[in-house]
Amino acid sequence: MAKAFKPQIISANDLYVGDVVYMNSGGGWTRKLAEAAIAHDAGDAEKLLQRAVPQQGKVVGPYLADVALDDDGRPFPTHFREKFRTRGPSIRPDLGKQAIYPERHEPLAARGGI
Amino acid sequence: MYRYDEFDHDYVRSRVAEFRDQTQRRIDGALTEDEYKPLRLMNGLYLQLHAYMLRVAIPYGTLNSRQMRTLAMIAERWDEGYGHFTTRQNIQYNWTKLTDVGDILDALADVEMHAIQTSGNCIRNVTADHFAGAAADEIEDPRPTAELVRQWSTAHPEFAYLPRKFKVAVTGSPNDRAVTKAHDIGLRMLRNEAGEPGFEVIVGGGMGRTPMIGKVIRDFLPKDHLLPYLESILRVYNLHGRRDNKYKARIKILVHETGLEEMQAQVEAEFARQMREEGGPVVSPNPEHIAQIAAYFAPPDFAKLPAQSAKLTKAIATDPALAAWVENNTADHRASGYTIVTISMKGMGDAPGDATTAQMRVMADLGERYSHDELRISHEQNVILPHVKLDDLPEIHAALQKAGLAAANAGLITDIIACPGLDYCALATARSIPVAQDLSQRFAEPARAKAIGNFTIKISGCINACGHHHVGHVGILGLEKSGIESYQITLGGDHTETLAIGERAGPGMTAEEVGPAIERLVDAYLDVRDSDDERFIDTFRRLGADPFKAAIYPENNCAAA
Numbered sequence: 084m085a086k087a088f089k090p091q092i093i094s095a096n097d098l099y100v101g102d103v104v105y106m107n108s109g110g111g112w113t114r115k116l117a118e119a120a121i122a123h124d125a126g127d128a129e130k131l132l133q134r135a136v137p138q139q140g141k142v143v144g145p146y147l148a149d150v151a152l153d154d155d156g157r158p159f160p161t162h163f164r165e166k167f168r169t170r171g172p173s174i175r176p177d178l179g180k181q182a183i184y185p186e187r188h189e190p191l192a193a194r195g196g197i
Numbered sequence: 198m199y200r201y202d203e204f205d206h207d208y209v210r211s212r213v214a215e216f217r218d219q220t221q222r223r224i225d226g227a228l229t230e231d232e233y234k235p236l237r238l239m240n241g242l243y244l245q246l247h248a249y250m251l252r253v254a255i256p257y258g259t260l261n262s263r264q265m266r267t268l269a270m271i272a273e274r275w276d277e278g279y280g281h282f283t284t285r286q287n288i289q290y291n292w293t294k295l296t297d298v299g300d301i302l303d304a305l306a307d308v309e310m311h312a313i314q315t316s317g318n319c320i321r322n323v324t325a326d327h328f329a330g331a332a333a334d335e336i337e338d339p340r341p342t343a344e345l346v347r348q349w350s351t352a353h354p355e356f357a358y359l360p361r362k363f364k365v366a367v368t369g370s371p372n373d374r375a376v377t378k379a380h381d382i383g384l385r386m387l388r389n390e391a392g393e394p395g396f397e398v399i400v401g402g403g404m405g406r407t408p409m410i411g412k413v414i415r416d417f418l419p420k421d422h423l424l425p426y427l428e429s430i431l432r433v434y435n436l437h438g439r440r441d442n443k444y445k446a447r448i449k450i451l452v453h454e455t456g457l458e459e460m461q462a463q464v465e466a467e468f469a470r471q472m473r474e475e476g477g478p479v480v481s482p483n484p485e486h487i488a489q490i491a492a493y494f495a496p497p498d499f500a501k502l503p504a505q506s507a508k509l510t511k512a513i514a515t516d517p518a519l520a521a522w523v524e525n526n527t528a529d530h531r532a533s534g535y536t537i538v539t540i541s542m543k544g545m546g547d548a549p550g551d552a553t554t555a556q557m558r559v560m561a562d563l564g565e566r567y568s569h570d571e572l573r574i575s576h577e578q579n580v581i582l583p584h585v586k587l588d589d590l591p592e593i594h595a596a597l598q599k600a601g602l603a604a605a606n607a608g609l610i611t612d613i614i615a616c617p618g619l620d621y622c623a624l625a626t627a628r629s630i631p632v633a634q635d636l637s638q639r640f641a642e643p644a645r646a647k648a649i650g651n652f653t654i655k656i657s658g659c660i661n662a663c664g665h666h667h668v669g670h671v672g673i674l675g676l677e678k679s680g681i682e683s684y685q686i687t688l689g690g691d692h693t694e695t696l697a698i699g700e701r702a703g704p705g706m707t708a709e710e711v712g713p714a715i716e717r718l719v720d721a722y723l724d725v726r727d728s729d730d731e732r733f734i735d736t737f738r739r740l741g742a743d744p745f746k747a748a749i750y751p752e753n754n755c756a757a758a
């Protein structure tokens with residue numbers, strides 16, 4: 084039997100700011116993991132990746148990352164590396180995604196990314 | 198200090214302009230990320246977990262107060278109000294935006310700084326003893342040599358695409374504070390029987406996944422043969438280095454696989470060829486140029502002072518905090534009445550090497566006022582004021598206290614080296630900074646740290662060993678094991694002239710287990726040491742690893758009994 088497929092999302096870094104972004108179901112980019120498009124099987128995952136890879140003008144290094152789903156179907160990271168990526172440095176709760184810095188989000192927002 | 202000439206100024210400015218253009222082409226879509234990445238790396242720009250990171254070169258760790266103020270300004274204006282001083286005597290900014298990099302590089306160029314060759318497979322920023330030009334034990338200031346190597350290696354066309362990165366370190370003292378034996382090339386200054394200064398040339402040292410102790414390839418190299426000899430080593434490496442395998446591409450592997458003798462023969466043959474065919478060293482700079490460089494590093498005008506400062510003695514008598522700080526954080530200076538101050542970037546619970554904008558400004562002011570306008574970054578991630586009058590220590594200490602920079606722990610167990618680890622670094626397998634913070638809090642009590650004495654803990658967040666864990670008395674390596682962070686402890690490393698690579702103590706442990714394990718290890722050491730003066734590393738060498746392994750893994754003891 085094939086190994087059970089773990090749900091996946093597309094993660095990348097924003098080209099301008101360098102921070103973590105996720106691909107949403109419209110093929111655009113969001114900073115909120117909750118808004119990420121979720122692939123439920125390998126075919127979906129490949130499609131998402133194919134949609135992300137050409138978007139070099141917006142993001143760097145898109146890749147598929149495993150997630151788990153909560154009771155409401157929202158994704159959350161399973162690997163600790165991804166957990167840090169969704170939050171920011173564990174030693175600086177005042178920085179990164181865990182601290183909201185609206186001004187840091189401007190470049191992507193301005194390009195309709197959020 | 199070295200000052201840019203017209204050539205340097207033009208070169209750095211034109212590189213900034215070039216990089217702006219490359220970045221614009223990336224944004225316009227003319228360059229793909231695959232095309233742009235090597236270009237940005239050549240200019241020190243990495244992409245980390247949460248943002249871009251810019252690594253700025255501080256050549257041989259020397260800077261003046263104006264440069265330090267610019268580093269502070271950059272942190273304030275374009276970053277998050279702090280910077281990270283690294284084991285390579287550089288500074289890293291963790292929150293750089295792509296569109297700001299051009300402006301940051303121009304601001305650096307204003308004060309004769311840049312980020313060129315701080316990454317990529319080229320000859321990297323040359324490092325040197327951070328006490329250079331000040332240490333009492335010094336044969337000669339290593340910085341003119343380091344500067345010469347910098348000029349030779351900057352934009353050297355033949356060596357821009359080496360098999361892998363290449364790091365050179367220089368020391369002018371028999372006490373090796375530059376870790377020369379763990380570099381691709383280490384240069385140790387010494388004198389021959391005729392009393393002429395030259396170098397012992399060490400090659401093929403390194404850390405990373407395959408740590409190696411550098412080997413002496415030339416016992417004595419006359420000073421004026423330096424560049425042709427370096428050129429010869431680099432040529433042999435460039436030709437034969439393992440370009441087929443990234444993990445075997447460093448010169449340490451070439452030396453190891455080729456054997457020192459054969460390597461030596463090849464280098465000497467190339468050296469002889471250069472000297473003979475070209476009728477003399479090809480790349481030998483003229484003596485005038487050498488003298489010019491040396492003049493930049495002429496010692497400052499030291500005042501004639503008595504060896505003791507009555508003022509300091511009096512202040513120490515009534516101020517125990519000052520006394521402890523003077524005892525730990527100053528080192529012997531070559532001029533009477535002067536000392537070298539280490540400003541610890543390792544306050545209890547701090548992230549090692551991080552300094553805020555305000556702290557950088559305070560240090561710049563102190564450097565300007567009390568240290569002939571000079572500061573240094575040490576590979577231990579501390580900041581040095583190299584030329585300080587003993588008389589001025591009380592004022593300096595008071596200013597540092599106000600800035601939260603007066604930790605009296607240089608060389609003690611809380612003076613921990615840690616790489617950025619998984620809090621920032623895209624290559625990391627585990628975090629390193631929180632482990633350092635936990636340990637520094639555990640050993641924060643000054644009397645306890647003093648009783649333990651000289652003790653180095655070095656932490657890396659992955660096998661690349663940027664945090665020098667291989668050469669820590671105690672090394673801690675963060676790995677991933679079954680989906681969680683796991684830490685491996687090594688024992689018996691040494692970063693000095695008696696360089697040693699630590700040996701693994703046993704299986705990995707969780708982050709929470711590291712602190713208690715190190716506490717047990719330290720208690721065991723205090724129990725078995727010969728005298729209060731026997732450092733951990735000496736006890737380790739006398740007794741071997743067993744008593745310490747037993748302390749780290751007490752659960753194994755009954756099984757062994």
Ligand code: HEM
Pocket residue numbers: 243245250282283284285289361364403404405406407447615616617622623624661662663664665
């Ligand atoms: C963007 C973050 C960093 C990346 C991607 C990075 C990458 C690497 C890699 C891949 C190696 C192994 C090289 C090899 O074995 O061939 C290495 C080694 C090293 N790095 Fe880093 N590093 C980073 C940050 C740092 C920092 C912050 C420091 C200083 C604190 C540093 C200092 C060193 C040192 C001293 C070594 C070992 C010496 C050597 O073998 O070259 N690195 N680094």
Ligand code: SF4
Pocket residue numbers: 616617618619622623624625626657658659660661662663664
């Ligand atoms: S040792 Fe690993 S985790 Fe630490 S800075 Fe180097 S590459 Fe990153």
